[in-house]
Amino acid sequence: MSTIDSVLTETRVFQPSADFVKQANVPGMAAYQALCDEAERDFEGFWARLARETLQWSKPFTRTLDESNAPFYKWFDDGELNVSYNCLDVNLANGNADKVAIIFESDDGTVTRVTYRELHARVGRFANGIKALGYKKGDRSIIYMPMSIEAVVAMQACARLGITHSVVFGGFSAKSLQERIIDVGATLVITADEQVRGGKTIPLKPAVEEAFAMGGCEAVRNVVVYRRTGGKVAWTEGRDLWMHDVEKGQSDQCEPVQVEAEHPLFVLYTSGSTGKPKGVQHASAGYLLWAALTMKWTFDLKPSDVYWCTADVGWVTGHTYIAYGPLAVGATQIVFEGVPTYPNAGRFWETIQKHGCTIFYTAPTAIRSLIKAAEASPDHHPKKYDLSSLRVIGSVGEPINPEAWMWYYNNIGGGRCPVVDTWWQTETGGHMITPLPGATGLKPGSCTLPLPGIMAAIVDETGEDVELGKGGFLVVKRPWPAMIRTIWGDPERFKKSYYPEELGGTCYLAGDGANRDTDGYFWIMGRIDDVLNVSGHRLGTMEVESALVAHPMVAEAAVVGRPDDLTGEAVVAFVVLKRARPDDAEAMEIAKELRNWVAKEIGPIAKPKEIRFGDNLPKTRSGKIMRRLLRVVAKGESVTQDVSTLENPAILEQLGKAL
Ligand code: WTA
Numbered sequence: 001m002s003t004i005d006s007v008l009t010e011t012r013v014f015q016p017s018a019d020f021v022k023q024a025n026v027p028g029m030a031a032y033q034a035l036c037d038e039a040e041r042d043f044e045g046f047w048a049r050l051a052r053e054t055l056q057w058s059k060p061f062t063r064t065l066d067e068s069n070a071p072f073y074k075w076f077d078d079g080e081l082n083v084s085y086n087c088l089d090v091n092l093a094n095g096n097a098d099k100v101a102i103i104f105e106s107d108d109g110t111v112t113r114v115t116y117r118e119l120h121a122r123v124g125r126f127a128n129g130i131k132a133l134g135y136k137k138g139d140r141s142i143i144y145m146p147m148s149i150e151a152v153v154a155m156q157a158c159a160r161l162g163i164t165h166s167v168v169f170g171g172f173s174a175k176s177l178q179e180r181i182i183d184v185g186a187t188l189v190i191t192a193d194e195q196v197r198g199g200k201t202i203p204l205k206p207a208v209e210e211a212f213a214m215g216g217c218e219a220v221r222n223v224v225v226y227r228r229t230g231g232k233v234a235w236t237e238g239r240d241l242w243m244h245d246v247e248k249g250q251s252d253q254c255e256p257v258q259v260e261a262e263h264p265l266f267v268l269y270t271s272g273s274t275g276k277p278k279g280v281q282h283a284s285a286g287y288l289l290w291a292a293l294t295m296k297w298t299f300d301l302k303p304s305d306v307y308w309c310t311a312d313v314g315w316v317t318g319h320t321y322i323a324y325g326p327l328a329v330g331a332t333q334i335v336f337e338g339v340p341t342y343p344n345a346g347r348f349w350e351t352i353q354k355h356g357c358t359i360f361y362t363a364p365t366a367i368r369s370l371i372k373a374a375e376a377s378p379d380h381h382p383k384k385y386d387l388s389s390l391r392v393i394g395s396v397g398e399p400i401n402p403e404a405w406m407w408y409y410n411n412i413g414g415g416r417c418p419v420v421d422t423w424w425q426t427e428t429g430g431h432m433i434t435p436l437p438g439a440t441g442l443k444p445g446s447c448t449l450p451l452p453g454i455m456a457a458i459v460d461e462t463g464e465d466v467e468l469g470k471g472g473f474l475v476v477k478r479p480w481p482a483m484i485r486t487i488w489g490d491p492e493r494f495k496k497s498y499y500p501e502e503l504g505g506t507c508y509l510a511g512d513g514a515n516r517d518t519d520g521y522f523w524i525m526g527r528i529d530d531v532l533n534v535s536g537h538r539l540g541t542m543e544v545e546s547a548l549v550a551h552p553m554v555a556e557a558a559v560v561g562r563p564d565d566l567t568g569e570a571v572v573a574f575v576v577l578k579r580a581r582p583d584d585a586e587a588m589e590i591a592k593e594l595r596n597w598v599a600k601e602i603g604p605i606a607k608p609k610e611i612r613f614g615d616n617l618p619k620t621r622s623g624k625i626m627r628r629l630l631r632v633v634a635k636g637e638s639v640t641q642d643v644s645t646l647e648n649p650a651i652l653e654q655l656g657k658a659l
Pocket of ligand 1: 270421447536
C-alpha cells in the first residue's frame with residue numbers, strides 16, 4: 001500500500017476527453033460544482049427536487065428531512081412508495097417493457113435473458129406465491145442464494161410486499177446463517193439447492209438444514225428453494241417448498257404494497273470492531289433515490305449501456321448496484337454466476353466482449369489477481385480480447401493501489417475510459433466519494449471528491465477539521481437519504497458506533513482514516529478500527545478471535561491484519577493453546593484444523609492466512625493484549641517501540657517466527 005507522502009504528491013492527472021464530457025450526464029466540473037452549490041445553498045430543497053424527479057410516489061412527501069431525533073434521521077417520511085414498482089412497473093410504463101433487464105451469464109457460459117416485462121411477471125408470480133403463504137409487510141426474510149435471476153426476483157418480490165429482506169452471502173457458514181436468522185427474526189428463508197462456481201457445486205440448502213439443527217430458528221415457517229442444480233437435498237414436508245411450485249398458478253400481476261418512505265427495505269449484516277456482525281438497516285425511499293441517482297452520476301448510465309457489476313448480491317454492492325440501482329434506471333445489466341478465473345483468467349474480458357459491456361464495475365482484489373494471471377497466461381491477457389465497447393470502468397471495496405489503477409486504466413480501459421474509484425460502505429447505501437466520469441480529473445489511487453450533497457470532511461479526535469495534508473478521521477457532517485437508519489435491534493450501538501459524543505453526536509464517523517491533498521482530493525488510508533478488509537470483504541478481528549477461542553484446544557487468540565499484495569490485507573492469528581506449544585510439524589496440523597474451524601464458524605473468507613502459536617500473548621501488566629505490537633511482528637518486522645510496559649517482552653521473539 002502507498003504511504004501517505006507518496007500519494008499526496010501524485011502528479012498524474014487524467015482528464016475526461018472532450019467527447020466524453022459532451023455526452024455526460026454531469027458534463028464537466030462546472031456542472032458538478034453547480035450541483036454542489038445547490039446542495040450548499042438549499043440542502044433540503046436539493047434533495048426534495050431530486051426525490052421528486054427521480055422516484056414515483058404513491059403519496060407525495062411534504063417533509064424532506066426530520067432531524068428532531070438525531071442521529072435517527074428521517075427522509076421524506078410522510079411520503080409513500082413501493083421500491084419494486086419503481087424498479088419494474090415504471091419501466092413497463094415508459095417504453096422499456098421489451099428491453100433486456102438481465103443478461104444472466106452462468107458459470108458454464110450459458111446465457112439467459114429476461115426483459116423488464118418478463119422480470120415484472122416473475123416477480124409478480126413469486127410475490128403472489130409468498131403472499132398466499134401468509135407473508136406480509138413487516139415480516140423479515142432471509143435470502144441465502146447464489147448469483148441468479150432468482151435472487152433478484154426474491155429481493156424484488158420481498159420489496160413488492162414490504163417484507164424486509166436480509167441477504168446472507170452464499171459463502172457464509174451455517175453458523176453465520178443461523179445467527180442472522182435469529183437476530184433479524186426471520187419467518188421465511190429463500191435459498192437454492194446448490195450453487196455453482198468455477199465448475200464446482202457448493203451446497204446451500206444443506207447449510208440451511210445445519211443452521212436449523214443448531215436451534216433458535218423455530219420462527220421460520222417456510223424454506224423456499226430455487227432448484228439450481230437438481231442436487232439431492234433433505235426435505236421437510238410442509239415447511240420446504242420449491243420456488244417454481246410457489247410461483248405455479250399465480251398471476252403475473254401483484255399489487256405493490258405502498259410503504260412509508262422510512263419502511264426498512266433491508267437489513268444487511270456487516271462486521272464492526274466489536275462483537276457480532278451488526279444488522280445495518282436501510283430505508284426504502286432514500287436508499288432507492290441514491291441507488292438510481294448514483295447509477296446516472298457515477299456510471300454516466302445511458303439507455304443504450306450494457307452494465308456489469310461483478311459483486312455478489314450478498315454484499316451491499318450487489319444490493320445497490322445489481323438488485324436495485326440498475327433496475328430503477330431501466331438499465332440492461334449482466335448478472336454473473338461464476339468466478340473471474342474459470343474456465344480461465346480471461347473470463348471477465350471474454351464476457352465483456354461477448355455482451356458488448358460498456359460499464360464495468362469490479363474490486364481491486366480481482367484486478368490485482370488478474371494482473372498476475374495475465375502475466376502467467378498470455379493467452380488470456382486482456383489484449384487478446386476486444387474491449388472497445390467499454391466506456392466507464394469502476395472500482396469498489398478497498399483502496400486501489402496506483403500500480404493496479406494504471407494497469408486497469410491502460411489494459412482494460414484502453415487509456416480511454418475514466419476509472420471511477422468509488423468510496424462507500426454498507427452503511428452509506430451508495431457511492432459517497434467518487435469521480436464523476438465526465439467531470440473529475442482522475443488521480444490513480446484517489447477516490448477524488450464527494451458527490452453533490454455529501455458533506456464529507458476529515459477531522460481530528462475532537463471533531464475539528466484538519467488542514468489539508470494532515471490526515472484524520474473521515475466523517476460526513478450532514479445526513480444523506482441513503483444513510484443507515486439504525487442497527488437492527490440495537491439503536492444504542494448505532495449511536496455509539498457512528499455518531500460518537502466526542503464528535504458532537506451529529507457527525508457520521510465512517511471508521512476510515514483519510515487524507516486530502518492540496519486539490520482537496522480524498523485519499524483513503526484504511527480502517528481506523530479493528531475491522532480488516534480482506535479481498536474487499538469486511539471482517540472484524542474480534543469475530544475471528546471469538547471463532548478461534550470457541551475451538552476446544554484454544555485458550556487465547558489475537559488476530560491482526562497484515563498488508564498483502566493480492567488480498568489487500570491478510571488475517572494473521574496468534575494462538576495460545578490449552579496444552580503446551582506444539583513443535584513445528586504438529587503446529588502445521590493444528591493450524592490446518594483451526595483454519596477449517598474458522599471456515600465453519602464464519603465462512604472460508606475469514607480463514608487466517610497464517611497462524612502462529614505462542615506460550616502467551618504480549619500483554620501489558622494490566623492484561624491488555626498489545627495488538628499494535630502483534631501487527632509489527634505479523635509483518636515480519638522487528639519491534640522498535642518501547643516494550644517496557646509489557647509483562648512478558650520475550651514473547652515477541654517467539655511470535656516473530658513464522659511456521
Ligand atoms: C473500504 C463496500 C478505499 C473502506 C462498498 C470502507 C474503500 C469499507 C473503498 C466498506 C474505496 C470501500 N477506496 N477504501 N474505493 N470502497 N472501501 O461495507 O475501508 O463492505 O470503510 O462496503 O471498505 O466496506 P463495505
